Amino acid sequence: NFMLTQPHSVSESPGKTVTISCTRNSGSIASNYVQWYQQRPGSSPITVIYEDNQRPSGVPDRFSGSIDSSSNSASLTISGLKTEDEADYYCQSYDSSPWVFGGGTKLTVL
Amino acid sequence: EVQLVESGGGLVQPGGSLRLSCAASGFTFSSYWMHWVRQAPGKGLVWVSRINTDGSTTSYADSVKGRFTISRDNAKNTLYLQMNSLRAEDTAVYYCARPLAVGITPPYWGQGTLVTVSS
Numbered sequence: 001n002f003m004l005t006q007p008h009s010v011s012e013s014p015g016k017t018v019t020i021s022c023t024r025n026s027g028s029i030a031s032n033y034v035q036w037y038q039q040r041p042g043s044s045p046i047t048v049i050y051e052d053n054q055r056p057s058g059v060p061d062r063f064s065g066s067i068d069s070s071s072n073s074a075s076l077t078i079s080g081l082k083t084e085d086e087a088d089y090y091c092q093s094y095d096s097s098p099w100v101f102g103g104g105t106k107l108t109v110l
Numbered sequence: 111e112v113q114l115v116e117s118g119g120g121l122v123q124p125g126g127s128l129r130l131s132c133a134a135s136g137f138t139f140s141s142y143w144m145h146w147v148r149q150a151p152g153k154g155l156v157w158v159s160r161i162n163t164d165g166s167t168t169s170y171a172d173s174v175k176g177r178f179t180i181s182r183d184n185a186k187n188t189l190y191l192q193m194n195s196l197r198a199e200d201t202a203v204y205y206c207a208r209p210l211a212v213g214i215t216p217p218y219w220g221q222g223t224l225v226t227v228s229s
């Protein structure tokens with residue numbers, strides 16, 4: 001099994017851009033799709049990025065995803081930050097094992 | 111519209127049992143593997159179990175292996191999680207989740223059901 005490591009927290013001001021990283025410790029990040037989930041307090045997770053960089057319908061194009069094989073990591077970038085983006089964000093991937101989640105990143109928009 | 115609605119959570123004593131259900135609609139349930147994921151209070155998401163389309167293949171996290179059983183009824187579009195020998199550390203919100211279909215549709219999550227194991 002592998003692990004996904006995320007920063008515990010990030011903060012940024014409204015209107016700015018923030019990037020959350022997700023680093024895979026073994027195996028290639030490019031071998032299996034990475035998903036990103038947003039979880040607001042008291043709510044269930046929703047998918048904001050799937051298959052590395054695809055946005056579900058209804059998710060604003062301020063959200064984008066990418067992978068970087070050189071650092072073996074995935075990134076979630078949110079531009080034009082809004083206070084409603086304040087939430088926990090989780091990356092998730094898999095290989096021969098079932099779903100593996102990152103520890104989550106708390107995004108504060110202040 | 112894809113909908114996943116969990117039920118069956120509640121307060122149970124240590125050593126007790128509970129069965130969770132997840133009613134699916136808005137997609138062809140029998141075509142998708144399904145998962146259970148849990149989240150302890152104030153903690154992150156943790157994968158619990160998965161089942162293949164016809165129920166013949168299942169997998170479990172080590173922490174629940176031998177105590178939890180995942181199953182499904184495709185005729186009723188319902189996913190189940192039978193939880194036995196419950197422990198305090200099983201206290202969590204339990205979510206059912208439908209994985210992505212490559213190139214077609216993203217993952218979907220239910221709203222969750224809270225299981226509290228306490229005397």
